[in-house]
Amino acid sequence: NAGVTQTPKFQVLKTGQSMTLQCAQDMNHEYMSWYRQDPGMGLRLIHYSVGAGITDQGEVPNGYNVSRSTTEDFPLRLLSAAPSQTSVYFCASSYSRQATGNTIYFGEGSWLTVV
Amino acid sequence: KQEVTQIPAALSVPEGENLVLNCSFTDSAIYNLQWFRQDPGKGLTSLLLIQSSQREQTSGRLNASLDKSSGRSTLYIAASQPGDSATYLCALYNTNAGKSTFGDGTTLTVKP
Numbered sequence: 023n024a025g026v027t028q029t030p031k032f033q034v035l036k037t038g039q040s041m042t043l044q045c046a047q048d049m050n051h052e053y054m055s056w057y058r059q060d061p062g063m064g065l066r067l068i069h070y071s072v073g074a075g076i077t078d079q080g081e082v083p084n085g086y087n088v089s090r091s092t093t094e095d096f097p098l099r100l101l102s103a104a105p106s107q108t109s110v111y112f113c114a115s116s117y118s119r120q121a122t123g124n125t126i127y128f129g130e131g132s133w134l135t136v137v
Numbered sequence: 138k139q140e141v142t143q144i145p146a147a148l149s150v151p152e153g154e155n156l157v158l159n160c161s162f163t164d165s166a167i168y169n170l171q172w173f174r175q176d177p178g179k180g181l182t183s184l185l186l187i188q189s190s191q192r193e194q195t196s197g198r199l200n201a202s203l204d205k206s207s208g209r210s211t212l213y214i215a216a217s218q219p220g221d222s223a224t225y226l227c228a229l230y231n232t233n234a235g236k237s238t239f240g241d242g243t244t245l246t247v248k249p
Contacts (some may be wrong), residue, residue: 026180057239064141065226065239080236112180126171126228126237128180 024048028113028129035103035136043098043132045113051127053116054096055080056088058109059131065112071096072118103136110134139164139231143240151248154217158243160210160227168230172201172212175224175242184225185212217247 029044047054055070057080067080071090085107087099096115100107113129140163150156160170169188173181185194185201187210193202200213210227226242 062241064241065228067236070236114181124169124230125183125186126173126181127183128173130180131178 026113026115026127026129028111028132030132031130032133033135035100035134037103037105037136039103041100041103043100043111043113043134045096045098045129046094047096047113047115047127048094049115049117049127050093051115052093052118054090055114056086056096056098057112057114058082059112060109068098068111100134103134105136108134108136139167139229139238141227141229141238141240143225143227143243145243146241147244147246149246149248150217152217152219154247155213155215156217156245158212158214158225158245160212160240162208162210162229162238164229164231165205165208166231167205170201170203170210170230171228171237172199172210173226173228175226181226214245217245219247219249221245222247 026047052073056068057065059065066082068086069088071077074093077088111132114126116124116126142161171186172184175181187194187203198215203210224242224244228237228239230237
């Protein structure tokens with residue numbers, strides 16, 4: 023059981039470049055989300071999805087796009103990378119957003135540096 | 138807006154000591170609270186999940202409590218070991234906001 027898989031693990035981008043962080047889960051979870059983790063600011067929600075075809079913005083959505091064409095995959099796109107997007111990105115999933123006993127599972131993280 | 142505070146930011150203890158990590162929150166309209174462990178360079182691993190109607194959960198040497206009236210949760214670690222060294226984060230799922238809010242974490246070092 024792979025759980026939540028994120029790729030790439032490390033990436034260096036130049037300002038203005040675009041890229042996609044991949045996230046896949048094999049637990050048939052409805053709810054998937056992307057966070058960024060920055061020193062002193064904790065984990066902040068970027069975008070989330072409550073099911074295939076449904077996405078919504080979190081706290082810090084600017085500069086990022088998402089789509090959810092399948093239950094398994096939830097890619098995060100950086101449209102035009104900026105140094106402020108240098109961060110560690112985590113994908114997470116759970117069975118449902120509001121179900122009882124709703125454990126959140128995290129991927130291993132993607133370290134992104136924008137120069 | 139929910140605010141979650143974890144104090145202290147860092148804690149160093151000798152092996153074998155019992156310890157308590159604290160998590161304070163401002164909005165008691167929570168659905169559940171989770172404690173996570175994060176090792177350096179890794180993602181977060183869920184340790185314990187407490188539903189809003191529960192007061193505590195236990196798993197091995199870990200015990201988490203929840204007191205909504207005082208806006209506090211504690212994670213108790215018994216007989217600490219060097220392998221417990223990690224950052225511990227709490228996260229609250231708010232009924233009103235429909236999302237989880239994370240604390241910044243407490244970095245624990247257990248010295249042999």
